Amino acid sequence: MDLETVRTFVAVAEAGQFQEAADELGVTQQAVSKRIAALERALGVRLFTRTPRGSALSIDGQAFLPHARELLRVAERAAASVRAGHRPLRVDVINSRGAATGLMRAFHRDRPDIDLDVVMLLDIEAAVAAVRSGTVDATFRAVAAPGRPLPQDVEAVRVLDEPLRLLTGPGHALASARSVTVEQLVGHRIWMPGIVPGSEWGAFYDDLVAEFGLTIEATGPNFGSDALLDTIADTPSLATFMGGRTRLVWPAGHGLRLIPVTDPTPVYPHALLWRRGNPHPGLAALRGHLAAATAGEETAGTWTPDWAIPR
Structure with missing residues (x-):
């Protein structure tokens, strides 16, 4: 009719x-x-x-x-229901405890007037396709990984450099260190199950290994963060990398250590991606919030892959 x-x-x-x-x-x-x-x-x-x-x-x-x-x-x-500003702002993050989720929580605290819908898409191709189709308004990713240029209708800005920390159990050889240099990590086994070949974080760690000669093992099934923490706590020969803004809780008996990495500090380059011309007013508010929240971050003494978009 x-x-x-x-x-x-x-x-x-x-x-x-x-x-x-x-x-x-x-x-x-x-x-x-x-x-x-x-x-x-x-x-x-x-x-x-x-x-x-x-x-x-x-x-x-x-x-x-x-x-x-x-x-x-x-x-x-x-x-x-679909008019700009009348539906929730839909944003993709990789996981529930990572830096991007922390940024979105802070945005929600500062702008409770903007409805949010947070989703988790593992694959970067799926995330970029969702941005282009309008299924999501924005996604947090590390771009542009080698051989993966952004489409012309997608914009990106680097919003956060997240420093890596070394996580060890109490029996690890570096457990008592206040900080470790990248050079000191050479020869130590860094276990990171769940690295997906072809993912942006896979490309990041591939370049980290190539640049500094580290040993990163991605063997074995990924049973989640709890199982990872249990294994690191119980295995003196293993350590792992954790993002400095990743929120983790573990039993007091684990005795885990989070140790800063220096000279240089590897940082993961989080970027926000969105479709050009997206009219949702919440997207403009989010971009403004991120720009203010991460302004003035120090980049001296850090390392990122050559393919990371500049700050």
Whole structure:
């Protein structure tokens, strides 16, 4: 059923005259008459009767009027659900405890007036496709990994450099160190199950190994962060990298150590990606919040891959 025809019917019913309804809708009286005639043909009934003072609803018109008004209300609600600013801002983060999630929590605390819908897409190709299609408004990723240029309709800005820390158990050879240099890590086994070949974090660690000669092992199934912490706590020969903004909780008996890495400090280059021309006002607010929250970050003495977009 054509909504403009239904809207015209309601306008005539409320005005009582075709000409007055035409003036309200900004069309000619002839256009109003044609729309009403088409609606009557579609329904198979007469909706109006002529009177000396204009037009009055027939019995069928009176029966149809409340349903016509509800159709228009439903149409307005449907449009409002996707109108910029009337639906939640949808943002993709990689996991629930990472730096990007922390940034989104801070944004939500500062801007509770903006509805948020946070999703987690593992694959960068899926995330970029979702941004381009409008399924999500933005995604946090490390770009642009080698051989993965961004599409022309996608913009990106580097928003956070997250320093890596070494996580060890109490029996590890470096457990008592206040800090360790990258050179001191050479020869130690750094275990990181769950690195996905071809992912942006996989490319980051590949370049880290190539640059500094580290030993990073991604063997074995990834049973999640709890199992990783258990293994590191119980295995003196293993350590792992953790992002400095990753929130972790472990039993007190684990005796785990988080040790800063220096000379240089490897930092993971988080960026925000969005589609050019996305009109959602919450996206502009998020970009402004991130710019203010990460302004003035010190980059001296840090390392990132050559392919990371500049600050």
